[in-house]
Amino acid sequence: MSEQVSITVKVNGSIVRRMVEPRLTLLDFLRRDLGLTGTHAGCEMGACGACLVSLEGRAVHSCLMLAVQADDLSVETIEGLSENGSIADLQAAFFERNALQCGYCTPGVLITARDCLSTGGVPSRDEIRDALSGNYCRCTGYEAIVDAIEVVARMRAANAEGSK
Amino acid sequence: MKARTFSFRRVTSVEEALAAFASxxxxxxxxxxxxxxxxxxxxxxxxxxxxxxISRVEGMRGVSVSSSGLRIGALTRHVEVLRSPLVAEHASLLSRAAPFVAHPAIRNLGTIGGSLALADPAAEFPTCILALNASLEIAGANGIRTVRADDYFRALYETDIGPGELLTAILIPPPSHGQRVHFDELARRRGDYAIVGLAVNAVIHDSNVKEIRLAFSSVGPIPTRAKTAEAQLIGTFLGAEGIASAQAALANDLSPDGTDEVSSETRMHLARVLLGRSLNALLREDK
Structure with a gap:
C-alpha cells in the first residue's frame, strides 16, 4: 500500500474530505468511499460510458480519472442530478419512451444527454447519435434513447420560446 | 482491472515538473x-x-496568435481545440479533425500535447501537425528547444522527446494565401481508432496546386507523409486525372501492415479512396 493523499472534493454540492491512495480512480472513490453507486463501473478503459460523471459541468469518465485529480474540483453524479431535479424531464422522457431496460448504461447516458442539451437549441438526430458515440447500451438499443433526448430538446426549446 | 500502486505529485510549473522527474x-x-x-x-x-x-501547470494551456503563427499550449484540451475561434481561423485543419478524436467525454479531459507525446499512429492530431508543418516546443534540463514535426515522430509510440523532457507547446506557421485544408478518416464506429485517416494541407490558386502536404494515419508505425503523391500533385491542375495519378502514386509512399481485421490490401485501397475523396472535396471548395 502506497502513501495516502488528502483530497477535498465538492460532490453533489457538499464538500468531502478524505484520505485516498493515489491509484484510486474517481469511479471507485465515488462508489466505495462515498457509497454513490449510481455511477456504474463498466469497461474501466473509457469505452462504454457507464461511469460518466459531470466534472466542473462537463461529462468525463470517472474510470479515466484519479480521485486525487479531482482535488479542489466539483463533481456531480447521477444522484445529485436526480435530487436537484435538473434532469427530471429527461428521466421522465426515458421512462415514457422505454429508453432503458436493465438500466446499467442509463446514468452515463443521462449525463451525456444533459451535456448534449446544455448548449440549448434542438440537436439533429445525427448530432444526438454523435454525442452518444461513447455510450454503450446492450439491451434497449439506441432508437428509443435518441427519441427521448429529442423529445426533451423540443420541449425545452418550446418552453424557452413560451417564456419569452 | 486496477492500477498498480504508485506515488503521486502535483506540480505547478515546468521547472518543478522537470525536477520531479529528474529526482x-x-x-x-x-x-x-x-x-x-x-x-x-x-x-x-x-x-x-x-x-x-502537470495538468495545473501555469502557462501550458490555451491558444495565442502572433506574427510567427499560432501557439497551442500542450495542456489545451481537445474540446478547447474544437471550439477555439483562434484555431478555427489560423489552423482550421485542427478544428476539422477534433470531432474525430474519440468521444465527447474523452475530448473534455484529453489534451493535444498528450496525444502528440503518445504519438499513437491511429490518432488525428499527429497527422495534422505533420500536414501543417508545425513545430513542437520541448522543455528539458538545458532549456527549451523546438523540433519540426517532420523530425519529431521516430518509431511506434516513440518521439523526439527524450526521457525527462516535456512537450510544452505546438507552434503552427501562419496560413498561406490560398490555403485549403481537409481532414477525414474511415473507422468502424464513430470515435473508434481509424482504419486510415488523412490530413491535407494545400495551397491552391485557381485549381493549380502550389503546395501540398498529405499526412496519413494508421498506415505504419508513425504518421506518414505521402511524398510521391505530393510531388505528383504540385504544379499541376487539380482534376480527375491528377487525382487518379496521385492515388496511383500512393503505392510508392505507403506499405501498411495487415491485421486480423484489415488486410494490407484493404488498408491501401481505403487510403486511395480517402485521398480521392479529400482532393475532390478541396476541388469543390476551390470553385
Missing amino acids: CEGEARFLAGGQSLLPALNLRLDAPDLLID
Whole structure:
C-alpha cells in the first residue's frame, strides 16, 4: 500500500474530505468511499460510458480519472442530478419512451444527454447519435434513447420560446 | 482491472515538473489529461512508480496568435481545440479533425500535447501537425528547444522527446494565401481508432496546386507523409486525372501492415479512396 493523499472534493454540492491512495480512480472513490453507486463501473478503459460523471459541468469518465485529480474540483453524479431535479424531464422522457431496460448504461447516458442539451437549441438526430458515440447500451438499443433526448430538446426549446 | 500502486505529485510549473522527474529513482510519467495513460494503468500495460500531475501547470494551456503563427499550449484540451475561434481561423485543419478524436467525454479531459507525446499512429492530431508543418516546443534540463514535426515522430509510440523532457507547446506557421485544408478518416464506429485517416494541407490558386502536404494515419508505425503523391500533385491542375495519378502514386509512399481485421490490401485501397475523396472535396471548395 502506497502513501495516502488528502483530497477535498465538492460532490453533489457538499464538500468531502478524505484520505485516498493515489491509484484510486474517481469511479471507485465515488462508489466505495462515498457509497454513490449510481455511477456504474463498466469497461474501466473509457469505452462504454457507464461511469460518466459531470466534472466542473462537463461529462468525463470517472474510470479515466484519479480521485486525487479531482482535488479542489466539483463533481456531480447521477444522484445529485436526480435530487436537484435538473434532469427530471429527461428521466421522465426515458421512462415514457422505454429508453432503458436493465438500466446499467442509463446514468452515463443521462449525463451525456444533459451535456448534449446544455448548449440549448434542438440537436439533429445525427448530432444526438454523435454525442452518444461513447455510450454503450446492450439491451434497449439506441432508437428509443435518441427519441427521448429529442423529445426533451423540443420541449425545452418550446418552453424557452413560451417564456419569452 | 486496477492500477498498480504508485506515488503521486502535483506540480505547478515546468521547472518543478522537470525536477520531479529528474529526482525520481524509479519510473516516472507525466500525467496531463490521462485519457490514454489511465487505461494503460488500469490494464497494467504500464506501471510507473511516480505520476507527476502537470495538468495545473501555469502557462501550458490555451491558444495565442502572433506574427510567427499560432501557439497551442500542450495542456489545451481537445474540446478547447474544437471550439477555439483562434484555431478555427489560423489552423482550421485542427478544428476539422477534433470531432474525430474519440468521444465527447474523452475530448473534455484529453489534451493535444498528450496525444502528440503518445504519438499513437491511429490518432488525428499527429497527422495534422505533420500536414501543417508545425513545430513542437520541448522543455528539458538545458532549456527549451523546438523540433519540426517532420523530425519529431521516430518509431511506434516513440518521439523526439527524450526521457525527462516535456512537450510544452505546438507552434503552427501562419496560413498561406490560398490555403485549403481537409481532414477525414474511415473507422468502424464513430470515435473508434481509424482504419486510415488523412490530413491535407494545400495551397491552391485557381485549381493549380502550389503546395501540398498529405499526412496519413494508421498506415505504419508513425504518421506518414505521402511524398510521391505530393510531388505528383504540385504544379499541376487539380482534376480527375491528377487525382487518379496521385492515388496511383500512393503505392510508392505507403506499405501498411495487415491485421486480423484489415488486410494490407484493404488498408491501401481505403487510403486511395480517402485521398480521392479529400482532393475532390478541396476541388469543390476551390470553385
